[in-house]
Amino acid sequence: MKISLPKSSFETILNDCQNFLEKRDRSQITAHIYFKTQEDQLQIKATDYEIWLESTIPVKCETQGSGTVNGRQILDIIKRLKDAEITLETDQDTIHIRQGRAKFKLPMFNADEFPKFPEYDSHAQINIQSDKFLHSIRKINPAVDTNNPKYELNGSLLDIKEYSFNFVATDTRRLALIEYKSQSVDTLSLIIPKKAINEIQKLFIEELQIFHNQTHLILKNNRYTFYTKLISGKYPDYEKIIPKEFKHKIQLPKDQFVDALKLVNSLANNIKITISSNEILFETLSEDNAEASTQIEIQTPITESFALGLNSKYILDFLSQIDSSEFTLCINESNTPFVVNNDNFSTVIMPVIL
Numbered sequence: 001m002k003i004s005l006p007k008s009s010f011e012t013i014l015n016d017c018q019n020f021l022e023k024r025d026r027s028q029i030t031a032h033i034y035f036k037t038q039e040d041q042l043q044i045k046a047t048d049y050e051i052w053l054e055s056t057i058p059v060k061c062e063t064q065g066s067g068t069v070n071g072r073q074i075l076d077i078i079k080r081l082k083d084a085e086i087t088l089e090t091d092q093d094t095i096h097i098r099q100g101r102a103k104f105k106l107p108m109f110n111a112d113e114f115p116k117f118p119e120y121d122s123h124a125q126i127n128i129q130s131d132k133f134l135h136s137i138r139k140i141n142p143a144v145d146t147n148n149p150k151y152e153l154n155g156s157l158l159d160i161k162e163y164s165f166n167f168v169a170t171d172t173r174r175l176a177l178i179e180y181k182s183q184s185v186d187t188l189s190l191i192i193p194k195k196a197i198n199e200i201q202k203l204f205i206e207e208l209q210i211f212h213n214q215t216h217l218i219l220k221n222n223r224y225t226f227y228t229k230l231i232s233g234k235y236p237d238y239e240k241i242i243p244k245e246f247k248h249k250i251q252l253p254k255d256q257f258v259d260a261l262k263l264v265n266s267l268a269n270n271i272k273i274t275i276s277s278n279e280i281l282f283e284t285l286s287e288d289n290a291e292a293s294t295q296i297e298i299q300t301p302i303t304e305s306f307a308l309g310l311n312s313k314y315i316l317d318f319l320s321q322i323d324s325s326e327f328t329l330c331i332n333e334s335n336t337p338f339v340v341n342n343d344n345f346s347t348v349i350m351p352v353i354l
Helices: 007-020 071-080 130-143 194-203 254-264 312-319
Strands: 002-006 032-038 041-047 051-058 060-063 066-070 085-091 094-099 102-107 155-160 164-170 174-181 188-193 209-212 216-220 224-229 248-253 270-275 279-284 293-297 306-311 326-331 338-342 345-349
Touching (some): 002 007, 007 041, 007 085, 051 194, 066 071, 071 102, 130 164, 130 194, 188 194, 194 224, 254 279, 254 326, 306 312, 312 338, 312 345
Antiparallel strands (some): 002 060, 032 041, 032 066, 041 051, 051 224, 085 094, 174 345, 270 279, 270 306, 279 293, 338 345
């Protein structure tokens, strides 16, 4: 194989492939990037067996072929070259990289041993608008757990029902939910790993198509095809966790609330808020002698003072994902779960016991 290609587009794809590589053991073929010419296109693939990435870029092809190369090493080389055309040429078990007088040689593995990518039926498409999908996984991602022994909690649930579809995430202390009304032909429940959600947010910012098979989710746009294993298992019955009624629903100013939380949580994440008819008092809940407090003046429907203990991070995560200037705080008793809500986005939060 011998090809010439532009440095900039090649470097972009190599850089995006890095999180798809085996990093602990460079002797593994999954530490390598796979490439293969297809007429005047170069196909590039990377995988760590959990997530897969595939892309193509236009090249000038003198001879066809395929090969592999260590993904970290070739990126380090390409970064140092000038923004001009690069030549790649394979010779038995090595690949030669040239630009002007600069020459590099790296070992290759047997390209035939590179892992096969998942297959999917182009008819098995999930008809969710790109912006809804991307915005939703971004909003609920902070609530997805990491390293939970209940493996299904290390992912986000896409729950497609007959007349709605929901995005759900929980770390057992809070539950984030986005609800859409939409009629669907097929019901479907998929648990998308947090690792995949993080990569999707980096790779996709525009129109995409969403497909699935029994074990994988596939996203595709004009640059990349992305694959991820789905998490098997039964997701918790999240609808049972959501309170159905509330004694009080209070409209609150987002910016003032954020400023007050950030001021007080400089000393402790756990905070006590006391809501009265004309103000909200914010105080630290700390085991040492350090104290912080502030208050905001606001008219509320509360006639008798109401105290609530909370982890400020959970509310700040929610507020960082909404665009409007106000949100709703929904409460019952002091030591029962409460909800913060904005349009179709809600987070159920377990209180800190006072």
